Amino acid sequence: MTAPHLIGIGRLGGQDSKGWHHVMIKPSHRGAFDHLSELYLIFEQDRVFYVTISDRKERDKKSWVKFAEDGIAEERKLHREVILAIEDSLEPEEAEEDLLGRDVVYNDTLIGCVVDVFFNGAQDVLVLATDLDIDLLVPHVDYYLLPARADSDVLHMQNLDELMAASGLGIVDGHLVETEE
Numbered sequence: 610m611t612a613p614h615l616i617g618i619g620r621l622g623g624q625d626s627k628g629w630h631h632v633m634i635k636p637s638h639r640g641a642f643d644h645l646s647e648l649y650l651i652f653e654q655d656r657v658f659y660v661t662i663s664d665r666k667e668r669d670k671k672s673w674v675k676f677a678e679d680g681i682a683e684e685r686k687l688h689r690e691v692i693l694a695i696e697d698s699l700e701p702e703e704a705e706e707d708l709l710g711r712d713v714v715y716n717d718t719l720i721g722c723v724v725d726v727f728f729n730g731a732q733d734v735l736v737l738a739t740d741l742d743i744d745l746l747v748p749h750v751d752y753y754l755l756p757a758r759a760d761s762d763v764l765h766m767q768n769l770d771e772l773m774a775a776s777g778l779g780i781v782d783g784h785l786v787e788t789e790e
Contacts, residue, residue: 720778
């Protein structure tokens with residue numbers, strides 16, 4: 610097994626008296642962090658912990674987390690800096706390649722097909738080509754993607770209204786149309 614390539618998304622601060630760790634997340638990774646449950650802690654001298662976030666909270670505009678694993682606070686005290694990291698999946702996986710060319714349906718309307726998948730530093734993003742020559746970018750997350758149907762090769766989406774409106778698209782009478790801004 611090879612070690613994963615990791616990208617830093619922030620830093621781990623100190624721990625309070627109730628076991629909460631302060632985390633400082635880069636603004637570009639804030640959205641992704643809010644949905645993460647597992648990540649890596651990189652300590653000095655190439656020491657890495659794979660940890661699970663068991664709880665999180667916001668207090669005084671600061672983010673705090675609790676970890677399921679023990680020993681993090683003790684290890685944290687031994688190092689000047691601890692980097693929070695996630696896997697960098699630059700190389701396409703088989704599952705991503707399997708998405709290419711698949712039709713995409715939203716509200717029983719064919720809106721396009723997947724022509725590309727890329728990683729934006731937080732999650733994979735599907736590039737959907739439409740018949741209107743407008744590409745629609747959709748994060749590959751459960752909020753937008755409905756569970757796959759065993760009997761279908763079509764991707765069914767949900768919650769796309771805002772993304773479509775931002776791209777100048779809408780659905781009228783079961784057809785994809787350009788909207789006026």
